[in-house]
Amino acid sequence: MPTLLHLDTSVFPGEASASRAVTATFRQEWEAQHPTGTVIYRDLAAEPLPHLDGLAAQAGFVPAENHTPEQQAAFALRETLASELERADVVLIGAPMYNFTIPSTLKAWLDHVIIMGRTAGAEQTTTSGTPAIVVASRGGGYGPGTPRESFEFVTTYLEKALRDGLNLDVQFVVPELTLARSNPAMADLVELSDASKAKAHEDAASKAKELATRFAA
Template sequence: MATLLHLDSSLFPEGGSASRSVTAAFRKTWEEQHPDGTVVYRDLSADPLPHLDGVAASAAFSDPATHSPEQQAAFALRIELAEELERADAVLIGAPMYNFTIPSTLKAWLDQVIIMGRTSGAEQSAKGTPAIVVASRGGSYAPGTPREGMEYVLNYLEAALGGGLGLDVDFIVPELTMAPVNEAMADLIPKFEASRDKALEDAAAKAKSLVERFAS
């Protein structure tokens, strides 16, 4: 039975969050198709992880037998997060764009879970695990748009998740999410609705495809 690691990082609840709505659609289909599976959930906004500090960072590069009590406690969290990732058969991440990048709470998870010599480096312990990332954004940063050059979320997460952790990354990108509440974007509401609907459809389809893959 497969295990899904589900991370949300939006500041807003599901009813007011594009990324949470899409991750919820993915998870709903996953659980319907795979009722005996396991879901490990972290709401990084409601229950944020500590940002990586010198104590936790240095612990990864020293012999555990020499760790101070502070290093032991800090590194225990990093190991817990690494083990969650390693046990997962698939990873689902809600990653809304805030100020051209990802939420700091998601960055904190990445900094904690990327451990050189374990999850990262020559031998990546979760290498090949499929990761579905819902990268929502208020506007559009697609190729050919005026803000194409300001798209840092997809590039960064492809590097961090794909390069750093070795995950097999696939993106769902609901965009123009500010159109219904920003009068200046009113003409873009139909495009927002189309993007939203496609994202929900893609989430359900990708969840079903993964479950079928694990069941085969």
């Protein structure tokens, strides 16, 4: 049965987080299609990873059989995280916009799993072609033609890191204007916010169903 790797990164819990709510919709539909499948779940906000340090980074450029004991210990977490990614048939990532870019906890995960010559740095890697659904929620509007389009560094960065770096097959689900109901200054955008939210949940469920058919027993 297939394996889903699910990462959440929002600092807000449950329904208080737009990205968590939408990743939950995807996962619920995925699990309905694959009730005996495997889900590897990491809540990177609740259990953040340590930043990549020099010894762990250096070990990524040394063949495993040549690791010193210190390098082996430092590389152990990178090995675990990379192996989880390599096992995944589908990757699901909640990536809310914080200060125009991704949460630092997600960047830490990327720094660990991007290993040149293994998951990255070649035309064919151990993760090539794996579908990745990214729920890129944002409080305002940053789409094409909006005044803040040039401030959007979530999808622009992740497209490069996931697609061009890890060779994943990336698709984005983007609920935006998520602060409209809590910010009086955005009161006239509530209807657009609600429509964006509904479409994001619909898209997440649809993508889960479509991907599930690829791994039907």
